[in-house]
Amino acid sequence: MSELVPGGNLALPGGVLTLRVPGPFDVSALVTDDSGTVRGDGDFVFYNQPAAPGARLGGETLTVDPAALRDGASRVSVVISPAEPDTPLGRLPAPSLLVTGPGGRLLARFTPPRPQRETVLLLAEIYRRGPTWKLRALGQGYADGLAGIARDFGVEVSEDTGTGPGAGPVPGRTGPGGAGTAPRRPAVPAPVSTGLSLARGAARTALGHLRDAGRAPAGNSGAAAPGGGTRAVPAGSGGRSVGAGSVADGFLRRVNSARAAVGAPPVSLDGRLAEAARAHATGMAARGSLGSEGADGISVHQRVTAGGYAYLTIGEHLVAGPRDAAGFVEYCLADERSRRTVQDPAFTEAGVACVPDSRSGTLYWTALWARPLTAAGLVRTAAEVLALTNAERAAAGLPPLAEDPLLTRAAQAHSADMVTRAFYSHTSPDGSEPWHRAAAAGSTRRTIGENIACGQRSPAEVVRDWMDSPGHRANILKPAFTHLGVGFAGGGPAGTYWTQLFGG
Numbered sequence: 001m002s003e004l005v006p007g008g009n010l011a012l013p014g015g016v017l018t019l020r021v022p023g024p025f026d027v028s029a030l031v032t033d034d035s036g037t038v039r040g041d042g043d044f045v046f047y048n049q050p051a052a053p054g055a056r057l058g059g060e061t062l063t064v065d066p067a068a069l070r071d072g073a074s075r076v077s078v079v080i081s082p083a084e085p086d087t088p089l090g091r092l093p094a095p096s097l098l099v100t101g102p103g104g105r106l107l108a109r110f111t112p113p114r115p116q117r118e119t120v121l122l123l124a125e126i127y128r129r130g131p132t133w134k135l136r137a138l139g140q141g142y143a144d145g146l147a148g149i150a151r152d153f154g155v156e157v158s159e160d161t162g163t164g165p166g167a168g169p170v171p172g173r174t175g176p177g178g179a180g181t182a183p184r185r186p187a188v189p190a191p192v193s194t195g196l197s198l199a200r201g202a203a204r205t206a207l208g209h210l211r212d213a214g215r216a217p218a219g220n221s222g223a224a225a226p227g228g229g230t231r232a233v234p235a236g237s238g239g240r241s242v243g244a245g246s247v248a249d250g251f252l253r254r255v256n257s258a259r260a261a262v263g264a265p266p267v268s269l270d271g272r273l274a275e276a277a278r279a280h281a282t283g284m285a286a287r288g289s290l291g292s293e294g295a296d297g298i299s300v301h302q303r304v305t306a307g308g309y310a311y312l313t314i315g316e317h318l319v320a321g322p323r324d325a326a327g328f329v330e331y332c333l334a335d336e337r338s339r340r341t342v343q344d345p346a347f348t349e350a351g352v353a354c355v356p357d358s359r360s361g362t363l364y365w366t367a368l369w370a371r372p373l374t375a376a377g378l379v380r381t382a383a384e385v386l387a388l389t390n391a392e393r394a395a396a397g398l399p400p401l402a403e404d405p406l407l408t409r410a411a412q413a414h415s416a417d418m419v420t421r422a423f424y425s426h427t428s429p430d431g432s433e434p435w436h437r438a439a440a441a442g443s444t445r446r447t448i449g450e451n452i453a454c455g456q457r458s459p460a461e462v463v464r465d466w467m468d469s470p471g472h473r474a475n476i477l478k479p480a481f482t483h484l485g486v487g488f489a490g491g492g493p494a495g496t497y498w499t500q501l502f503g504g
Contacts, residue, residue: 003291004110004137005299006424006494007455012066012133015102017126019062021080023093027062028079028146029055030153033072036470038153043070046146064126066133074128077153081120081146089115089141097123099135112139113424113493117431120149141425248274250325251352251367255342258333264345267369273351276303277366280318284364285355290318293493300366305419305491310373312381312488313457314495315341317367328354328365346371346458373490382408382486384459385500389476389484392467396477404503407485410434410441411501414452415487418497424454438501445483445503449475454494462498480504 002010021027028046031054032038042052050057054069055076064076080095082088089095099108115121118141125136142149248269256266280303283294293299298306300316317338322328332338341347347369354365371377383403390400414428414437421429432440434450451472456462466472475481487499 002108003293004108004135005292005455006112006137006139008110009134009136010108012107012126012135013101014067014133016063016065017107018100019064019078019124020060020098020100021095021123022060022098023095024083025060025080025092025095026083027057027060028081029057029062029064030077030079030150031055031069031073032075032077032153034074036075036153039070039072043073044150044153066126066128076126077122078124078126079120079146079149080123088117088119089121090117095121095123097137099124108135110137110139112137113422115141115425117427118142118425120146122149139424247325247354248352251329252350254326254329255350258329258339259343259345262343264343265348267347267350270309270349270351270370272307272309273304273349273368273370274353275351276300276307276309277351277368278353278355279303281353281355281364281366284318284320284366285357285362288357288359288362290320290364292316292318299493299495300368301491301495302422302493304368304370309370311370311490312373312377313346313371314490315344315347315369315457317341317365319365320362322354322365323363325352328352328367332367341369344369348372378488381459381488385463385486385488385498386484388459388463389500392463392476398477398479399482401481401484401502404443404445404483404485406441406443407438407445407483407501407503408487409485410437410443411450411485411487411499412489413437413441413487414450414501415489415497415499418452418454418499419489419491422492424452424494424497426450426452434501438503443503447480447502447504449478449481449502451475451498451500451502453498454492454496456496456498466500475500475502478502478504 002008004010019027026047028044029052030038031043031045031052038044042049045052045055045057045062047057052070054065054067054073056063062078066076069076078097080089082092094111094114096109096111098106099110101107110124112121112123120142122138122140122142124138127134127136252267252269259266280294280300283296284290287295294303300318301314304311304314317328317332319328319331322331329342332342348371350367350369352365352367354363356363386401386403393400414434417428418424423429426434428437435448438445438448451466453462453465453472456465463476466476481502481504483503485499485501485503487501489497491497
């Protein structure tokens with residue numbers, strides 16, 4: 001069973017899947033093609049319309065048979081909302097998605113960062129990549145219930161005009177594309193309406209969700225035990241732990257040899273990374289299982305930053321089984337994704353540790369890779385995001401965005417705040433929105449938009465992910481925007497947090 005983090009994905013077996021979210025939640029699903037929009041209202045599965053080809057809802061359980069989905073369907077997005085309408089998810093127990101495969105085998109569990117004011121959560125998606133179906137953990141929140149998310153996927157919803165919470169205009173926000181809004185997913189041209197009726201909610205705050213395009217899950221870049229899990233230590237090992245010095249020396253020698261083979265510069269060992277690696281490996285050994293988060297709820301990235309190490313990029317290997325440094329490095333190099341982490345020229349420092357499970361003797365390994373944060377490096381990272389964004393605008397025939405110091409200040413503060421307070425949302429825990437943060441930084445831009453993302457390890461990766469998402473792409477290619485601020489911070493549960501703050 002895999003514990004997923006936001007952005008993490010998992011290859012699925014063939015056959016019928018069961019997805020369950022225990023608790024006071026309603027489960028819904030939207031069936032789409034690669035455009036991310038429905039073909040018609042019949043692709044929305046919810047309490048008033050509990051079935052579609054290949055998808056059926058029964059209470060807190062959704063069953064999905066990918067082979068039986070309608071022609072052209074390539075994605076099923078799983079949504080939860082409070083069973084009691086207009087209740088913020090932050091007032092309810094933290095939701096957890098449990099995914100079971102054929103034969104009742106538990107495949108994955110995903111518990112997203114706790115929502116705050118949002119009333120609906122785009123929890124995960126089942127998507128086709130070539131001949132394979134995969135599960136991707138998301139955690140994207142909305143603040144206006146099912147009506148908002150349904151429209152963003154192209155469902156035409158007839159709204160009841162009410163006087164309850166959220167009815168009528170919201171001060172400080174305008175319609176789609178106006179000041180203070182995050183652009184929404186475009187609706188399907190002339191959608192078929194079957195009179196779906198949902199309660200009207202508050203205005204939308206669509207979070208910037210991840211699209212990992214085959215990359216390692218956030219919080220587990222470089223892969224943990226490629227192909228599935230742990231490699232057993234042969235009987236008789238007795239849980240013997242290799243000394244820290246010999247482990248580090250053997251690791252560094254073999255790693256730098258592998259890096260030299262592809263022209264990547266050598267890495268050096270850093271004591272803070274080694275200490276964070278040892279703390280994380282100790283936690284895994286105590287539990288007897290791999291994971292990017294410890295039993296105390298602290299992620300491996302949070303251990304790194306808590307030890308005083310600030311970084312521009314980070315990667316990690318979490319593996320159980322190899323008996324020495326040579327076997328561990330060999331294991332990491334055997335898998336293409338893991339090998340890319342070992343040989344990535346962006347990394348300049350590393351730390352490694354292994355700790356035995358006292359019950360089985362299995363060695364649990366953590367290797368951390370990083371490039372330390374510098375002021376110049378942060379400026380270069382933001383400049384690269386801006387340049388890549390402007391390249392996308394140029395390709396669409398749009399003028400470039402200019403760097404705006406005030407928007408940059410607000411964007412950087414938001415990324416840092418998401419790390420410090422361990423949340424992921426356009427809405428801060430104190431209730432502030434993107435336009436509030438821009439104004440607080442001194443900006444007088446009349447139109448504000450924001451993209452956020454977490455888990456991506458480079459400017460190229462995060463811009464590609466934003467461009468793969470219709471709502472974020474709309475921000476990048478909006479003609480009315482003229483300026484941009486970029487923020488980045490490392491740490492938190494996902495490892496990296498990115499913010500684009502647009503102004504016009």
